[in-house]
Amino acid sequence: MIVSDTIVAPATAPGRSAISIIRLSGPLSLHIAKILCGKTLKPRIATFGSVTFNTETIDTGIWIYFATPHSFTGEETVEFQGHGGPVVVQAILRITTELGARLADPGEFSQRAFLNGKIDLTQAEAISDLINASSLSAVKAANNSLKGEFAKSINAIVTELVVLRTQIEAHIDFPDEDIELKDTEAFSAALNHIRSELNKLLTSAHDGAKLNQSAEIVLIGEPNAGKSSLLNSLAKEPLAIVTDIPGTTRDLVGYDLLIDGLEIRITDTAGIRSTNDIIETEGINRAIKAMVTADLVLCLFDERHHLITDDTIQTLIGNNTNTPVGLLSTKVDIKQKPVKNHTTYPLLEISAKTGEGLAEFQSWLLEKLNLTTHCETPYLARERHIKHLALAKTYIDATNQHKLSTEALDLIAEDLRLTQNALSEITGAFTSDDLLTSIFSTFCIGK
Ligand SMILES: Nc1nc2c(ncn2[C@@H]2O[C@H](COP(=O)(O)OP(=O)(O)O)[C@@H](O)[C@H]2O)c(=O)[nH]1
Ligand SMILES: [Mg+2]
Structure with a gap:
């Protein structure tokens, strides 16, 4: 156990909620809790009590x-489940720090938890991945990693490596001993x-x-194309203001579509056009910036006013982005005839008003983003894992x-040795001691 200070x-x-949980960990945790609730706390037993400091509850x-x-x-460790008001939470945090804890x-x-050997690095990462999971498949895969499945697969390979290294290193280090690689095959x-x-x-790491x-x-699109209406319709609430006055939307308005x-994060932006309005210009600049980092730009057009061409x-979009582009022809409910696509971009017709085309829009979106909602993979992997696995592969291939x-x-x-190091970096294991133990456990050291 690594001795450390007490954190809270x-x-x-953050924000208002029915309940909020404050967590203390470290040697002073129980001492601080006793001062505040005035009761003896038994391990794993929920005890009703107050947070009272200097006679004030x-x-x-x-x-x-x-x-x-x-x-x-x-x-x-001590947890306090109290009322979820930001002022209450801040007051408790301040008191616990006065009593010796640190934020x-x-x-x-x-x-x-990792330093104390409760979890390995992949499990620690899986906790954060589970919280940030953006799909049910990701939740499933993160849970597998959290259970230690990913680390188990890595450790299985490491164990095989250690056996081989033990054979080889024994031969190198003790050439006089009669230990040979009996069977090269x-x-x-x-x-x-x-x-x-x-x-x-x-x-599987690549899939993960x-x-x-x-x-x-x-x-994006010209003012009045129906961008904000689409966002509101997907969100099923009026997140963005909709009017028939061009230039209504200025700020970016986001919604996480499930x-x-x-x-999938969808961001509504200001319509792109020339304007002298300082605020609208700033809104257009934000739209352009958002385009650059997006995975897909959707250009919305009201086809009654514009023929849609590549030009x-x-x-x-100008020269602002290499991001893939798709076209949405809006207000299909008040159009005379189906739109003909004169562009090289994929096009879909929708109506934010009647909902026509919106179900199709969702599958169209997944296809354009190259995403699938049912990806069965055993682990949720990170770039770090892939990097070290690839490195391990380079060494083993060598x-x-x-x-x-x-x-x-x-x-x-x-x-x-390098293969094992690369793999051990994934789980965060310290390996050289393990290896020594493994080598000498097969020898009589007293000799
Ligand atoms: N009939 C019809 N009108 C729409 C539709 N979508 C938007 N509008 C109208 O078009 C106008 C501009 O819509 P808005 O969403 O603010 O466009 P934005 O400037 O691109 O954000 C508003 O008067 C909307 O009511 C649609 O699907 N059908
Ligand atoms: Mg708008």
Whole structure:
């Protein structure tokens, strides 16, 4: 157990809510809780009590004490579930810091859980991935990683590597001992097995990384094209002001659209046109900036007023973006005939007023974004994991360059060591001690 100071932080989101949870972790946690509630707290028992400091009661709620090491962080931990008012929460945080706690840094509870060996790095990352999951598939995959499935697959490969390294290093370090690589074929087979397991893991990590992606869509077009109406219709509430006065929308207005559990951020913007209005100009600049970082720009057109051509779209998006573009022909409810697509961009007809085309719009959107709502993958992987898995693959592949011979053992040993290091970086494990233990456990050291 790493001895550290006592940290405190609200565990619930800021703002007003029915309940908020404040969490203390570290050696002073129970001491601080006792001062505030004036009661003896028993581990894992919910105790009703107040937060009273200097005879003044700030809140009443439920106190729960988790004794070390049976807590999330492994340290002495206390949680207080109180009323969810920002002033109440701030007052409790201030009092606990007066009593010796320190405000926690972001992720510090999980970091302590990792440092105290309660979870490995992939599990710590999975906690954050679960919270930020943008689809049900991502939730499932993050839960698998949280259960330690990803680390288990990595550790299985590491175990195989350690066995091979033990054989090789023993031969290098104790050449006088009669330890030989008995069967080079078996050794090559073991290497091949590691290689294929690593390849499988890399493939599922690539799939898993896709789940970590979320998409951002920006609605642009001329004023009055129906951008804000579309946003409101998708959100089923009037988030953006809709009028028939051009230039109504100025600021960016966002909404997280859920399609089969997949979250897609849709941003309404100011209509793009020349204007002398300073505020509207700023709104247009924001729209242009949003286009650059978006995954898809949707150009909305009221076809009754404009023939849609590549030129008109280029005028709107200018040289501002390489982001893919799609076209939405709006107000289909008051159009005479179906729109003909004279452009090279994909086009869909919709009506924000009647909802026509909006169901199709959702699947069209997923297709244009190359997203799927049902991605079955065992793990939710991050770029960091892919980077280290790819590195591990490079090292294990490098062992292929050497013919298995006594002269090549040093080189193979080094490649295997680097492979293991790359994998251990993923789980955050410290490996050299493990390796020493493994090597000498097969020897009589007293000799
Ligand atoms: N008939 C019809 N009118 C619409 C539709 N969408 C928007 N409008 C009208 O078009 C005008 C401009 O809409 P708005 O959403 O503010 O356009 P924006 O400037 O692109 O955000 C408003 O009067 C809306 O009521 C639609 O699907 N059908
Ligand atoms: Mg608008």
